Amino acid sequence: MMTPFKPIPSARNAHLQTLLPRFLRRAPLFTPRWQQFDLPDGDFVDLAWTHQPQPGQPIVVLFHGLAGSFDSPYANGLLAAFQRQGWCGVVMHFRSCSGRLNRAARTYHSGETQDARAFFTHLRQTYPKSQIGAVGVSLGGNMLVRYLADYHDDPIVACGCAVSPPLDLAACSMRIQQGFSRVYQAYLLRSMRQTLAEKLTRHQQVGRWHAGERPTIKTLFEFDQTVTAPLHGFDDAHHYYHACSGLSVLNTIxxxxAIIHAKDDPFMTDAVIPTSPLPANIDYQLTEHGGHVGFVAGSWRQPQFWLEQAVPGWLAAYLPHESLSKSAR
Known part of the structure; x- marks a missing residue:
């Protein structure tokens, strides 16, 4: 069981919780070990490791959120927490999210599990004595849910945790267009439009956009309608949302x-909260506060990133752990 989350008393506001990590951690906690991982289709993704895995040492793979990376406060913070636990941590960046543009026109989405499968298979072959855990955050959390459902008979991973996953993609797409949440949408779209523009200098067509055109996308729904869906074989954004939302496949895992949601998440609605009984292997944690991947506890003088205690604490029941092992120092 996880220790209950208690926000800083005067920082319960959902938006404050969501934004605080960016202000509290302006630079990554450590410099990672970078590696390029070549994919079966000839493309690549970049990996950011805490260190070189030692024989038999558990490995925890982290999948970031939309337009996220190792630099995201939760990503390098969780990796540092895994290392303190005696594990090796690694961020598998989705295509084009590491700062390097991927080769193919295709990119990534909430239900794209093949790249994760290729990496997990590589880990099993390269480190056969290591147990593997997985953590997905936001979009990466929904992707992890879909992965565990797609490969339920041979998941490779021993345990997983999904933090703030948008398990109903359609509802989340609508929610982020409302109120202050539009600020988050604008922030995400700046990065996504830039990546799309760069791709259009290399490819004649990306989704419904053609080389020479200047993308004028104003909502995440419009991005999914004109880029994500056509680029990855979906009829439209609605088809993509229906096919890739994780809520409907939880019972197959x-x-x-562990799944962690906050009731006040400004990216979500109640539609992401499971209403049917879940199998015994799924530990669902719903907190009153926390925002979107925020969960800042403690006090203003000594803020604490609750996820960095709760997530490795939960995984430790399934992975061997040795606090500050020699290989992690």
């Missing part, structure tokens, strides 16, 4: 999985 056999791997031990």
């Amino acid at each position: 056999k791997t031990p999985l």
Whole structure:
């Protein structure tokens, strides 16, 4: 069981919780070990490791959120927490999210599990004595849910945790267009439009956009309608949302999985909260406060990133751990 989340008393506001990590951690906690991982289709993704895995040492793979990366406060913070636990941590960046543009026109989305499968398979072959855990945050959390459902008979991973996953993509797409949440949408779209513009200098067509055109996308729904869906074989954004939302496949998952949601998440609605009984292997945690991937506890003088205690604490029941092992120092 996870220790209950208690926000800083005067920082319960959902938007404050969501934004605080960016202000409290302006630079990554450590410099990672970078590696390029070549994919079966000839493309690549970049990996950011805490260190070189030692024989038999558990490995925890982290999948970031939309337009996220190792530099995201939650990403390098969780990796540092995994290392303190005696594990090796690694961020598998989705295509084009590491700062390097991927080769193919295709990119990534909430239900794209093949790249994760290729990396997990590589880990099993390269480190056969290591147990593997997985953590997905936001979009990466929904992707992890879909992965564990797609490969439920042979997931490779021993346990997983999904933090703030948008398990109903359609509802979340509508929610982020409302009120202050539009600020988050604008922030995400700046990065996504820039990546799309760069791709259009290399490819004649990306989704419904053609080389020479200047993308004028104003909502995440419009991005999914004109880029994500046509680029990855969906009829439209609605088809993509229906096909890739994780809520409907939770009962097919056999791997031990923790899911963490906050009721006040400004990216979500109640539609992401499971209403049907879940299998015993899924530990669902719903907090009153926390915002979107925020969960800042403690006090203003000594703020604490609750996820960095709760997530490795939960995974430790399934992964061998040795606090500050020699290989992690």
